[in-house]
Amino acid sequence: xxxxxxxxxxxxxxxxxxxxxxxxxxxxxxxxxxxxxxxxxxxxxxxxxxxxxxxxxxxxxxxxxx
Numbered sequence: 001x002x003x004x005x006x007x008x009x010x011x012x013x014x015x016x017x018x019x020x021x022x023x024x025x026x027x028x029x030x031x032x033x034x035x036x037x038x039x040x041x042x043x044x045x046x047x048x049x050x051x052x053x054x055x056x057x058x059x060x061x062x063x064x065x066x
Contacts, residue, residue, distance in 0.1 A: 018050055018053070018054050019054070021050055022047055022050050022051060022054070025043055025044075025046060025047040025050070026047065028043060029043055029044060029047070
């Protein structure tokens with residue numbers, strides 16, 4: 001699991017760090033016994049959506065299209 005130094009975060013507020021959520025989802029997916037495939041698929045889908053949005057937001061901030 002990724003360790004986040006909360007004391008070093010700038011602009012601490014009620015928002016959640018997307019990188020942290022993705023790391024946690026990956027930990028959960030790696031630790032699960034994969035018995036309930038439906039739950040695993042939904043968690044993996046959420047992880048993929050977060051990664052997609054993270055990349056899209058990064059491109060918007062840099063002014064990159066496509």
